[in-house]
Amino acid sequence: xxxxxxxxxxxxxxxxxxxxxxxxxxxxxxxxxxxxxxxxxxxxxxxxxxxxxxxxxxxxxxxxxxxxxxxxxxxxxxxxxxxxxxxxxxxxxxxxxxxxxxxxxxxxxxxxxxxxxxxxxxxxxxxxxxxxxxxxxxxxxxxxxxxxxxxxxxxxxxxxxxxx
Numbered sequence: 001x002x003x004x005x006x007x008x009x010x011x012x013x014x015x016x017x018x019x020x021x022x023x024x025x026x027x028x029x030x031x032x033x034x035x036x037x038x039x040x041x042x043x044x045x046x047x048x049x050x051x052x053x054x055x056x057x058x059x060x061x062x063x064x065x066x067x068x069x070x071x072x073x074x075x076x077x078x079x080x081x082x083x084x085x086x087x088x089x090x091x092x093x094x095x096x097x098x099x100x101x102x103x104x105x106x107x108x109x110x111x112x113x114x115x116x117x118x119x120x121x122x123x124x125x126x127x128x129x130x131x132x133x134x135x136x137x138x139x140x141x142x143x144x145x146x147x148x149x150x151x152x153x154x155x156x157x158x159x160x161x162x163x164x
Contacts, residue, residue, distance in 0.1 A: 008083060008092065016083060016092060019125045020117075024076040030063045040122040047113075047132040073104040078115060091120035091128065098132065 081096035100111035
């Protein structure tokens with residue numbers, strides 16, 4: 001990852017953003033027909049907890065798997081996204097965080113993935129390859145100090161420190 005900004009035009013950025021928004025909506029709403037149109041015939045999705053899916057027939061199984069596991073209550077969010085041109089290619093590399101909330105659990109985050117996709121123009125923008133790498137189980141991730149204890153003790157600790 002370079003420090004400089006990539007020179008990707010605004011129109012391309014908007015088109016890729018639309019592609020990835022459709023990715024989330026089609027996946028969460030079990031819209032298989034719309035979902036498979038986001039990938040070329042030879043596209044590939046690798047999600048270590050679910051498996052590797054290559055070709056549209058295999059990729060078409062993912063919305064059903066998500067619906068089965070999330071009972072229709074999961075919502076996927078892509079954020080902190082950036083994109084760069086691939087070396088020696090017109091394709092783009094897109095990196096993002098993918099969080100999954102479960103609305104049967106008051107919208108709590110239940111999954112977190114590092115999203116790494118190669119997108120390219122294949123009769124419109126398509127997700128050529130996608131790797132979803134799971135972030136450590138949310139229960140085992142280190143939490144900031146502000147999340148480890150209630151706010152009231154933090155205020156009391158601050159007042160005690162000022163008094164000393």
